[in-house]
Amino acid sequence: MKYLIAGLGNIGPEYELTRHNIGFLVADQLADEHQASFKTERLADRAEFRFKGKTVHLIKPNTYMNLSGKAVAYWMNDLKIPKENVLVIVDEIALPFGSLRMRTKGSAAGHNGLKNIELTLGGQDYSRLRFGIGSDYSKGQQVDFVLSNFTQEEFEKLPAIIKKANEMVISFCTIGPERTMSLFND
DSSP states (O other): OEEEEEEOOOOSGGGTTBGGGHHHHHHHHHHHHTTOOOEEETTEEEEEEEETTEEEEEEEESSOGGGHHHHHHHHHHHHTOOGGGEEEEEEETTSOTTOEEEESSOOOTTOHHHHHHHHHHTSSOSEEEEEEOOOOOOTTOHHHHHTSBOOHHHHHHHHHHHHHHHHHHHHHHHHOHHHHHHHHOO
8 A cells, every 4th residue: 555645845945944834844754753765856855664564655845835736646646646545734824833633625725735736636535634833923914924933932842743743644544534533633
């Protein structure tokens, strides 16, 4: 069994520790935990590891957030991974900071990365792990907020939340999305 885990974010040092890059941060930690290394390949940085007989392919699209669907579709096709074995990790302003929620389908909720994946894959029926970043911004400041760094207090809490997100990813790959949602969703 093969799985494709896509951590969304933006490439470049100026985005490295921003809220919008939480998908990259989760993927990086997951690769570290499983002694996998990212290599720059077509449309994404890619790593892979095996866990309990499953092959887990991690990608961090280098297409920038708004064109994430190109990388997800390319690697799904190249690796012949069915849509039900794809999980996208994304930041979510509609959830409080640190809240984690997995869904097997749903709207993009205004998230440009998810909108592009939806457009490219032809529907909303793919799994996503939404990582709550909160919504502590003034009207009209959403872009600045998601592209800003975590606060010191948030940064100190991130390792434990990323660890839980990675447990959810492994659970998705081993026991499936439905059981994972019932075990982990806030």
